[in-house]
Amino acid sequence: MKKVVIRKGIYRDSINLMQMSTALSKLPGVSQAAVVMATELNRRVLAEAGFAGSDISRAATDDMIVAVDARDAKSLDAALAEAEDLILSKGPGSAGEARLPGSLEEALQAVPDANMVLISVPGRFARREASHALSRGLNVFLFSSNVSLDEELELKEAARERGLLMMGPDCGTSIINHKVFGFGNAVRPGPIGIVSASGTGLQEVSTLVHKNGLGISQAIGTGSGDMSELVGGITMAEGLRRLEGDPETKAIVLISKPPSPKVAAKVLAMARDCKKPVVVNFLGADLTAQALGRARGARTLEDAARAACSAAGAQPPSAEAVPRELVASASLEWPKLAESQRYVRGLFAGGTLCYEAQVVLGPVVGDVYSNGPIRPELKVEGEAPSKKHACIDMGAEEFVEGRLHPMIDFALRKTRIAKEAADPETAVLLLDVELGYGSNPDPAGELSPSIRDAKAAAASRGRYLPVVASIVATEGDLQNLAKQEATLRDAGTLIAPSNASATRLAAMIASRGKGGAS
Amino acid sequence: MTAVDPPRLEAVTVGEAANAILGGSRRGRVEGVYRGAVNVSLRGGLVSLVPEPSERGPININVALPDGRPMSSFGLQAGDKVRVYGTTLDVGGRLLVSTRSAGLYSPSMRFEPVLPLEELRRNLLAARRTGLAHGNLSGLGELLRAEGGQDTRGSLGLFASAAAPRIEALEESVRRGDAALTARAVSELTGLGPGLTPSSDDMLAGMALFMVLCSRSSHVSRPGFEALLRALGSGARGRTTALSEAYLKEASAGRGNEAVVSLCEALLTGREGAVVSRTRRLLGVGETSGTDTLLGVVIGGELCVEPAHRPGGHRP
Amino acid sequence: MPKAKPRRGAPGIFGRDLKVVNIGIPTFADDLSAQGVTVVKVDWKPPAGGDSEMMRLLDKLGT
Numbered sequence: 001m002k003k004v005v006i007r008k009g010i011y012r013d014s015i016n017l018m019q020m021s022t023a024l025s026k027l028p029g030v031s032q033a034a035v036v037m038a039t040e041l042n043r044r045v046l047a048e049a050g051f052a053g054s055d056i057s058r059a060a061t062d063d064m065i066v067a068v069d070a071r072d073a074k075s076l077d078a079a080l081a082e083a084e085d086l087i088l089s090k091g092p093g094s095a096g097e098a099r100l101p102g103s104l105e106e107a108l109q110a111v112p113d114a115n116m117v118l119i120s121v122p123g124r125f126a127r128r129e130a131s132h133a134l135s136r137g138l139n140v141f142l143f144s145s146n147v148s149l150d151e152e153l154e155l156k157e158a159a160r161e162r163g164l165l166m167m168g169p170d171c172g173t174s175i176i177n178h179k180v181f182g183f184g185n186a187v188r189p190g191p192i193g194i195v196s197a198s199g200t201g202l203q204e205v206s207t208l209v210h211k212n213g214l215g216i217s218q219a220i221g222t223g224s225g226d227m228s229e230l231v232g233g234i235t236m237a238e239g240l241r242r243l244e245g246d247p248e249t250k251a252i253v254l255i256s257k258p259p260s261p262k263v264a265a266k267v268l269a270m271a272r273d274c275k276k277p278v279v280v281n282f283l284g285a286d287l288t289a290q291a292l293g294r295a296r297g298a299r300t301l302e303d304a305a306r307a308a309c310s311a312a313g314a315q316p317p318s319a320e321a322v323p324r325e326l327v328a329s330a331s332l333e334w335p336k337l338a339e340s341q342r343y344v345r346g347l348f349a350g351g352t353l354c355y356e357a358q359v360v361l362g363p364v365v366g367d368v369y370s371n372g373p374i375r376p377e378l379k380v381e382g383e384a385p386s387k388k389h390a391c392i393d394m395g396a397e398e399f400v401e402g403r404l405h406p407m408i409d410f411a412l413r414k415t416r417i418a419k420e421a422a423d424p425e426t427a428v429l430l431l432d433v434e435l436g437y438g439s440n441p442d443p444a445g446e447l448s449p450s451i452r453d454a455k456a457a458a459a460s461r462g463r464y465l466p467v468v469a470s471i472v473a474t475e476g477d478l479q480n481l482a483k484q485e486a487t488l489r490d491a492g493t494l495i496a497p498s499n500a501s502a503t504r505l506a507a508m509i510a511s512r513g514k515g516g517a518s
Numbered sequence: 519m520t521a522v523d524p525p526r527l528e529a530v531t532v533g534e535a536a537n538a539i540l541g542g543s544r545r546g547r548v549e550g551v552y553r554g555a556v557n558v559s560l561r562g563g564l565v566s567l568v569p570e571p572s573e574r575g576p577i578n579i580n581v582a583l584p585d586g587r588p589m590s591s592f593g594l595q596a597g598d599k600v601r602v603y604g605t606t607l608d609v610g611g612r613l614l615v616s617t618r619s620a621g622l623y624s625p626s627m628r629f630e631p632v633l634p635l636e637e638l639r640r641n642l643l644a645a646r647r648t649g650l651a652h653g654n655l656s657g658l659g660e661l662l663r664a665e666g667g668q669d670t671r672g673s674l675g676l677f678a679s680a681a682a683p684r685i686e687a688l689e690e691s692v693r694r695g696d697a698a699l700t701a702r703a704v705s706e707l708t709g710l711g712p713g714l715t716p717s718s719d720d721m722l723a724g725m726a727l728f729m730v731l732c733s734r735s736s737h738v739s740r741p742g743f744e745a746l747l748r749a750l751g752s753g754a755r756g757r758t759t760a761l762s763e764a765y766l767k768e769a770s771a772g773r774g775n776e777a778v779v780s781l782c783e784a785l786l787t788g789r790e791g792a793v794v795s796r797t798r799r800l801l802g803v804g805e806t807s808g809t810d811t812l813l814g815v816v817i818g819g820e821l822c823v824e825p826a827h828r829p830g831g832h833r834p
Numbered sequence: 835m836p837k838a839k840p841r842r843g844a845p846g847i848f849g850r851d852l853k854v855v856n857i858g859i860p861t862f863a864d865d866l867s868a869q870g871v872t873v874v875k876v877d878w879k880p881p882a883g884g885d886s887e888m889m890r891l892l893d894k895l896g897t
Binding site for chain 1: 715
């Protein structure tokens, strides 16, 4: 059985082409294999030899042809799959065997014009791999954490010297050229650029921009340590510069937890001097006193998305604090609360969303305790039972040690939901749910039983337990947003359009309709 | 935009054709990026940026690269714009190549004194033998076997089997000096076979090169040669890869990479020892490129040493 | 003689055809492939044994 496959845009020298031919010819069941350039004569000779196909007539001279003659369909398919692997993974010197490259150098034999490396090796090996990648002229997305700030500084200075992007360490999300690296959502291309030291912050803003009808040009993750005093916002600055020069980008959002005054001043000065409109979200830091010029501050991620869309010329949607229909639904819930139920209990997979929730809740309900608090005196141990208003970051180290991340594994959150339900002081549960690349395939399916059980447990004690959630997602994400929403709603969850608005809704419920509309 | 200057490389050698192309072009684009080369097509033709220790050649620009960096590590991609500013090549805004202090690769095209016919024949045989013993025969190398020794024709690969009769047709058309037939025969071989420079193109280039150098050195000429050179000079357009087209054009003008030119010199003027060692050097080029080029050199050589105007098909 | 000087500044990765090398957890590469990105997976092994932390990282990500 004969088949040809045409590949465009693959650049291999003769040595590689020959080795691929040889390797394929040696596969079981293959009587003949050739990897050649698609010149007119080669196409003709192959066609005359019975390697037909409509592709072959449409191939251009600089395309590559893989032609295989095998004794049966199974061997043929195996050979073509092998060819695909060889094109992507094979380097010279390992003839006859399909073997993944064992190092960056070998990978570059196979794809010499690689331009990005995604590194997720253990922290103590990460610096070395990233450094090597930079020296080979490659941009780096470094997912690994447990890399010291000193090492981070060294990497970022090296990257800057070479004009390369160093995203990370501890960078969970980026969207480069409309492709998601790490965790992230399917958002449409558009005019908003993002530079973010927070992964879930980037996800929230990008999905909200998408929901507003616009899209993302580039979203550059800097890693959580970028805005530290030592590193000084190198990638944040680099990202902002590049977005300023990017024709696709019309407005820019910068996201970070509040940095030190020195780093803040530097970044705000750059934002002010930027030729394009910049929206700065330092997660709740009040920037009104700053001289920002055309740049502006945003207190919530939701505001940041709205302001960016507006700056890019779009008509922003109505700025309701909480959508009317949700207030209406909530107003049917809070009358059912028992007297003892007083507190908001937020259980978060995204650390930034946990932080933002505290920022939003604070002015409305007073002190909010957390294992990732906005003020040191509000710190509590994550595993300790909640007291008063609490927002717990379930993705923090103490929970994740030896386990899956809560965006993927819901076991700990489910256990905690049950605990909160059993606490007579819990007035409302607040949850974040992330869809998209890297996340659990069915978060709603995981959470709904727990939500039902929690409500049932509260009801059996004469209480009513409202549950509020926001879903960080777009309709393009593979978990099927509409179904996820429906599943959660069926279990009695109130779904708000953003983390900020979900938080306000929770505050409203806990305060029986008094607070939360700000 | 970042404020980083692109790296600047110094060219050590510029091939004669590359030099002319640079002189006459302002703009171009990157054609292909490989570990060992970045090929750039400019208004005047194609040039190949290669690392310093690579072969010198008419379209090559050999650049001094720091610490073994491959040519593919500058973030270049096919389609990137190229600009020429005087002696500097700006490749995609990511790499600058300066040819200001480069030496010119422009080897002689006349080698003297040319050996008597008998010794030429001996040298050609020695080259054939060496090719068979040490070459990579997966392209057209099997065709190095003397006639009659090719009863393995049935076991030749698809492309070598397709090439063999076409090569015979070409030889015949050259012997007859038939321009139209030669042009036809050349177009039936251009682009045929495996390799980034298809095997048959390497063979044609070797053939043309030897013929040009032989006729310039010894004033031996055959009417068929001119037809062949003309067919190669223009006939390749669109029928093969851009790189191969460039090599064929150069070969038809008597310009080739160092390994093949120095072999031609040894064949025309040198002792067997030199022929064997330079053949081995040529065989080391590329994957089958060197061996296929050698086949062409030998075929071209044998056409040169044949008595002129022999009708019929058999080689001596 | 042309007057213009060679361009300063490396244009960067925006708008380029992405070609990625993945070193570490394979699912990241699969997600990129699913988006049509050319990815090569490196079968990474720690340079000198000792992979308890790798186990932890893999546990964290469920692979």
